[in-house]
Amino acid sequence: MLETLKHELWKLHLELPKNGLVTWTSGNVSARDPETNLVVIKPSGVMFEDLQPADHVVLDLDGNVIEGELKPSSDTASHLYIYRHRPDVNGIVHTHSPFATAFAANGKSIPVYLTAMADEFGGPIPCAGFALIGGEEIGQQVVEHIGTSPAVLLQNHGVFTIGKSAKAAVKAAVMTEDVARTTWYALQIGQPQEIASDDVAKLHYRYTNVYGQ
């Protein structure tokens, strides 16, 4: 069931360690199938290199396991909360990527110092409040604070990204760490100027409407 989506998710999960966004078993990707509203997610506590397409767990939006022999990610309730409140979202990624999480540890959002950030995010990456793991509190923080951004930081925790597909959410996760890293480097050697908000808007419009094939 949903074999294509499981295979896509399996490949996308491998992008997380490849891009240095996760360590050991931390982090996860989920995808919603737009036709059935079923969600496919990583099983809990499995190493990325051991993960197989068939290991993924399929749930409905209320958290009932529809298929899968493994226990789903401990972030499942939060993923489902986001899908229920954001019908535009079909992919979610969670990471502890180090530079972005350094901002999160300080409860700081990431300002727009870089054109690459204006391109992908269209504004600052906001920082949500602290929430315990296991329930849907993290999902509530994400929905409340992410706004129109594809990414949000979670205080003392890490990063959630969303997208209209799982691949788009993975791209946002990769770009979050990329801009967090360069921003962090920039802050050590001076006080960068933020890009003017109308320029941010122009860059974001071009990137999302003209850039690419």
Add this chain to the structure above:
Amino acid sequence: MLETLKHELWKLHLELPKNGLVTWTSGNVSARDPETNLVVIKPSGVMFEDLQPADHVVLDLDGNVIEGELKPSSDTASHLYIYRHRPDVNGIVHTHSPFATAFAANGKSIPVYLTAMADEFGGPIPCAGFALIGGEEIGQQVVEHIGTSPAVLLQNHGVFTIGKSAKAAVKAAVMTEDVARTTWYALQIGQPQEIASDDVAKLHYRYTNVYGQ
């Protein structure tokens, strides 16, 4: 003798350079066989890529070499001291992983700024005092300071981690460097707030009792 354990140790030793925890020949993993109380450990001064399963040295808890043609790790006496004083421990890892060792160089413990740290460690990673290499003084420092944590820093030196298996100790070593790195990054851009101790306890309880398969 203990071929399965040697093979497991050989594979776990390769995780150390793969995760950036060691350089050249530094660092080592040992395992205790719970049935015989015999300990298998890395030979001294051997490159990780040259190490073979049969190269590992088998000793009893008093330091008598039971099998092996190579000289055991110069940290052997300290590993054995830990095994004698911590019957719950069947795996030990030593590394000079760079971010954690930066805290050790300053004699500083690592506070709990990250949920990932609450999850794995259940509290700060303490820093033990300075000890010379070769005897069991390092083992004494580890036993005296590690408490209920799976990891401890050694002043001006590096990291020791313990676990109920060698794999658990390797996981703790990987996670130590991961949280040390993000904590270090966080400290360069602000002064993070520690997670409240009751939240640390809840996170650690969930991670050790609910998380995973």
Add this chain to the structure above:
Amino acid sequence: MLETLKHELWKLHLELPKNGLVTWTSGNVSARDPETNLVVIKPSGVMFEDLQPADHVVLDLDGNVIEGELKPSSDTASHLYIYRHRPDVNGIVHTHSPFATAFAANGKSIPVYLTAMADEFGGPIPCAGFALIGGEEIGQQVVEHIGTSPAVLLQNHGVFTIGKSAKAAVKAAVMTEDVARTTWYALQIGQPQEIASDDVAKLHYRYTNVYGQ
């Protein structure tokens, strides 16, 4: 058409992720064929690992697409502006490499603290002003500020490098990040002294006239 140049560009594009200069689809290389004045450039928004030699787009210096089914890089107008104003240039590279872009985010040039920088660049790497993406404004900034250097920073954006061949421009891009990184590290532990300008000139002369085969 220009199959050799496309193949060379395909291989050079792979040097960008290999050297940590780009993330996801960002960054591009172009080359001018000295005989025909035609320019070959990366298509817009294509992952480096998916790129094939035949995907590259061929344009004349006025921006007319001569061959290629994909849309050219959104930096094409700026590349062409540079080729029109710098007949000595046959290769251009654009990256968001993290350490160099940290200087760019602060609007700071990179001073000559390192003999490696004197060798390759013969002086500081200047920082040009801010420009929006898509038109030739970036090319104007590059031409106005790069002077005799093979590299220039773009405020809040990234790096452009030029060379008498695409390979020379790629080398300059790799060396820009290398010297930016070490300079950044040096600035965190002190205030380095700049190398005297006559020594910079001697080092650069030797490197460009004696060094190599």
Add this chain to the structure above:
Amino acid sequence: MLETLKHELWKLHLELPKNGLVTWTSGNVSARDPETNLVVIKPSGVMFEDLQPADHVVLDLDGNVIEGELKPSSDTASHLYIYRHRPDVNGIVHTHSPFATAFAANGKSIPVYLTAMADEFGGPIPCAGFALIGGEEIGQQVVEHIGTSPAVLLQNHGVFTIGKSAKAAVKAAVMTEDVARTTWYALQIGQPQEIASDDVAKLHYRYTNVYGQ
């Protein structure tokens, strides 16, 4: 001629990029054959991945090329100066490794904050003065400042390491960057205490006399 030594040098040269000590063509290794006093060295400006055993250049201690069709490294005169003044040395490595070079850019030696540094170096890594490239001035700086250490920094430039074999010098180069990196990290989060000099001596004695096989 000296085919074994050329093959060893070819393999050792590949350790430099593998350990992140060099970029593009920078850096080199040489070895002296103790029987003939001939020196084998990297050719100038050749990429490490393109280098073949037969590409190495053989010279006598006066700089006469005995064998080899390529131009020798531009650091050759300095290598030969070191060999002439240090009969105990049969291997030399030069790198621009980033963390160690950050200390060099500031004209700072690296103090002994780490047992790994006491082990390998037996004291601080000193920093020599500035010298131009191409002649034997760098060799003079090395000989004057390196003392009993296997490594020395060159102001505004990089690192030279020496050893009784080329492999020992490569190991010293790898360990130099390793301790430079952790020391640099340590300095960003506090002011580490130096290890007492008698403890440094004990650690170094044990490491050079007891450690290893």
